[in-house]
Amino acid sequence: MSASLNKILLSENEIPTHWYNIQADMPNPTLPPLHPGTKQPVGPDDLAPLFPMGLILQEVSQEQFVEIPDEVRDIYKIWRPTPLYRARRLEKFLDTPAKIYYKYEGVSPSGSHKTNTAVAQAYYSKQEGVKKITTETGAGQWGTALSIACQMFGIECDVYMVRISYDQKPYRRAMINAFGANVYPSPSDRTQAGRNILASDPDTPGSLGIAISEAIECAVQDEHTKYALGSVLNHVLMHQTIIGEECLIQLEKAGDFPDVVIAPLGGGSNFAGISFPFLRHKFKNGSNIRCVAVEPASCPKLTQGEFRYDFGDSAGYTPLLPMYTLGHNFRPAAIHAGGLRYHGASVLCSQLLKDGLIEAVALQQLECFEAGITFARTEGIVAAPEANHGIAQAIREALVAKEEGKSKTILFNLCGHGHLDMQAYQDYFDGKLQDHYLTKEELTSGLKELEGFPSV
Numbered sequence: 470m471s472a473s474l475n476k477i478l479l480s481e482n483e484i485p486t487h488w489y490n491i492q493a494d495m496p497n498p499t500l501p502p503l504h505p506g507t508k509q510p511v512g513p514d515d516l517a518p519l520f521p522m523g524l525i526l527q528e529v530s531q532e533q534f535v536e537i538p539d540e541v542r543d544i545y546k547i548w549r550p551t552p553l554y555r556a557r558r559l560e561k562f563l564d565t566p567a568k569i570y571y572k573y574e575g576v577s578p579s580g581s582h583k584t585n586t587a588v589a590q591a592y593y594s595k596q597e598g599v600k601k602i603t604t605e606t607g608a609g610q611w612g613t614a615l616s617i618a619c620q621m622f623g624i625e626c627d628v629y630m631v632r633i634s635y636d637q638k639p640y641r642r643a644m645i646n647a648f649g650a651n652v653y654p655s656p657s658d659r660t661q662a663g664r665n666i667l668a669s670d671p672d673t674p675g676s677l678g679i680a681i682s683e684a685i686e687c688a689v690q691d692e693h694t695k696y697a698l699g700s701v702l703n704h705v706l707m708h709q710t711i712i713g714e715e716c717l718i719q720l721e722k723a724g725d726f727p728d729v730v731i732a733p734l735g736g737g738s739n740f741a742g743i744s745f746p747f748l749r750h751k752f753k754n755g756s757n758i759r760c761v762a763v764e765p766a767s768c769p770k771l772t773q774g775e776f777r778y779d780f781g782d783s784a785g786y787t788p789l790l791p792m793y794t795l796g797h798n799f800r801p802a803a804i805h806a807g808g809l810r811y812h813g814a815s816v817l818c819s820q821l822l823k824d825g826l827i828e829a830v831a832l833q834q835l836e837c838f839e840a841g842i843t844f845a846r847t848e849g850i851v852a853a854p855e856a857n858h859g860i861a862q863a864i865r866e867a868l869v870a871k872e873e874g875k876s877k878t879i880l881f882n883l884c885g886h887g888h889l890d891m892q893a894y895q896d897y898f899d900g901k902l903q904d905h906y907l908t909k910e911e912l913t914s915g916l917k918e919l920e921g922f923p924s925v
């Protein structure tokens with residue numbers, strides 16, 4: 470590889486043909502999701518009102534590789550393969566012997582990795598004659614991704630957007646409209662769940678939990694409508710492995726292999742996407758590659774939560790999932806990385822952490838914004854506030870390498886751009902952002918509510 474190479478590009482015919490299903494290779498299988506009423510493992514029929522059967526089968530599949538349908542691969546070609554960059558200017562600025570690579574998922578139509586699963590989910594819904602998909606969105610990334618995916622397959626799309634984001638992010642909303650979806654502030658008067666909340670608290674800012682309840686309520690009431698989730702579930706994580714599979718090919722071309730793979734973690738999908746294909750090598754060859762998930766210090770389920778059964782949503786509509794959690798009623802502070810403000814971590818990432826196969830670290834938001842600004846000024850990309858968490862950890866690793874005087878190869882996932890998050894940057898420049906230190910009471914109150922839930 471020439472000393473001045475900045476990015477490693479693949480051609481369209483090098484897009485991987487299969488997603489990787491880590492369930493086939495995990496040393497310990499995950500515990501089953503439980504029905505909250507019967508406490509028995511949920512079966513495919515329990516999930517059928519919400520999800521198309523093609524996705525339910527992927528959720529429990531033990532097949533190591535799942536073929537990507539041609540129609541999905543064709544749509545992936547709009548933005549895939551995504552570039553793998555060598556961050557030479559950042560390396561120079563840090564004066565580190567480490568090599569830093571980043572995979573850039575911000576080139577997708579929605580500006581983040583979310584489109585990788587949105588297109589797949591819309592495809593399997595179309596296969597089964599679904600007419601409409603409902604979903605929630607917080608920061609707006611997922612709503613944007615699903616709206617363009619539904620448009621591609623001629624499916625109607627209703628997005629329930631947390632009211633405070635709906636009001637604060639008019640351009641996200643306009644983007645969802647541009648891609649052809651309907652977007653409603655949540656809580657809305659369109660559902661019983663929404664009307665109940667509005668009656669008791671007309672000025673509520675809303676929450677992801679409420680928006681999920683509204684989207685689910687609409688899906689279960691109409692047999693031609695399904696619901697879609699943008700993270701957490703096994704099939705969602707599997708669709709994202711296209712990221713890491715491309716990285717494997719790109720790094721081979723560069724003649725390199727990472728010592729550490731880093732990604733931010735909200736529910737776990739972009740972390741899984743980049744790290745699971747590398748974990749396959751760890752399982753197979755015993756390589757001691759480290760995979761580090763980065764969470765915000767204000768929502769530290771991996772580093773301070775407990776591994777136990779909990780609901781995936783605040784309202785308690787979902788099955789009970791075995792995961793690291795702070796409790797489904799944990800209310801994270803209003804930090805700017807909206808995509809990382811989720812109380813639990815996906816079942817797959819949780820089991821891997823419990824088994825010591827991945828690592829986790831929690832970072833404060835000021836360090837992350839500072840890292841994002843260093844990155845913008847050296848590499849020329851303004852990253853999403855969520856992605857800044859990965860950048861900050863990569864910088865930490867590079868500085869350790871400098872201190873130790875050792876070279877190492879760092880790979881991180883630049884999961885999205887921040888072009889629609891500039892208010893957050895402005896708030897940072899205006900000195901309005903703060904770090905958050907949780908009290909013991911804040912950390913434990915959500916967990917206390919889980920007493921009596923089935924044990925792991």
Ligand SMILES: *Cc1c(COP(=O)(O)O)cnc(C)c1O
Nearest residue numbers: 700735736737738739808855885
């Ligand atoms: C949604 C989102 C996240 C968090 O979700 P994961 O499932 O953990 O990936 C992180 N970054 C961006 C840019 C997002 O849109």
